Amino acid sequence: MAEAHDTPETQMARLILALRSQGVSDPKVLNVIEKTPRPLFTQELFKERAFEDSALPIACGQTISQPFIVGLMTQALKIDKRDRVLEIGTGSGYQTAILSKLARLVYTVERYRTLMKEAEARFKVLGLTNVITRFGDGGEGWPEQAPFDRIMVTAAAPDEPKALLSQLKPNGILVAPIGKGPVQTLRRYTGDGKGGFEVEDLIDVRFVPLLDGVAKEL
Numbered sequence: 001m002a003e004a005h006d007t008p009e010t011q012m013a014r015l016i017l018a019l020r021s022q023g024v025s026d027p028k029v030l031n032v033i034e035k036t037p038r039p040l041f042t043q044e045l046f047k048e049r050a051f052e053d054s055a056l057p058i059a060c061g062q063t064i065s066q067p068f069i070v071g072l073m074t075q076a077l078k079i080d081k082r083d084r085v086l087e088i089g090t091g092s093g094y095q096t097a098i099l100s101k102l103a104r105l106v107y108t109v110e111r112y113r114t115l116m117k118e119a120e121a122r123f124k125v126l127g128l129t130n131v132i133t134r135f136g137d138g139g140e141g142w143p144e145q146a147p148f149d150r151i152m153v154t155a156a157a158p159d160e161p162k163a164l165l166s167q168l169k170p171n172g173i174l175v176a177p178i179g180k181g182p183v184q185t186l187r188r189y190t191g192d193g194k195g196g197f198e199v200e201d202l203i204d205v206r207f208v209p210l211l212d213g214v215a216k217e218l
């Protein structure tokens, strides 16, 4: 548990240890998490809790993902620095920032304008120049920019995300929470190069749902 009086460095070191102990072992992923200032992505009210290994509320009734889940999903995606990655559900932009430091280009889609604008401002603060944002329904992917080497979905899809899988390269990897209930299965689809996929169930997760269409409210 993070103690509020500890320095950010101490709190971050503790968080990295917690991630390692839960199975996030890729040094590149851990390094990027360590260097990404999570307080920048949380609401003012929750800044003191930014180094906790827990999901936290953000605007529009959404959440910034738990660092362990961010680490696990990023590791599961096996990103190469030449990859073009599609992310569905920008939210706070925290996961996006982490992807951007491991990939060549990150395309990210969000259905709330407010979240998109706030995330864009954070990318600017961090000087991230390889993130391309889009306000829209991510369930449809980003056909104009397909195919992608990697796809990460950070909202729960009710079942197999066919439109997104069709935008993956033959040997690409897609990671998504799949399920209709409050608890979903984190699933990895790895292209077999012939149009099929190897499907692996990784862990139970709790994500907000992937909703149809863009949000009417801001």
Ligand code: SAH
Pocket: 062, 063, 064, 065, 088, 089, 090, 091, 092, 093, 094, 095, 096, 109, 110, 111, 112, 115, 136, 137, 138, 139, 154, 155, 208, 209, 210, 211, 212, 213
């Ligand atoms: N990776 C984000 C997680 C945000 S929660 C973070 O760490 O901050 C999931 C996000 O998916 C929410 O912002 C939600 O608005 C968005 N979302 C849900 N359905 C969507 C859809 N169809 N298209 C785009 N974004 C969607």
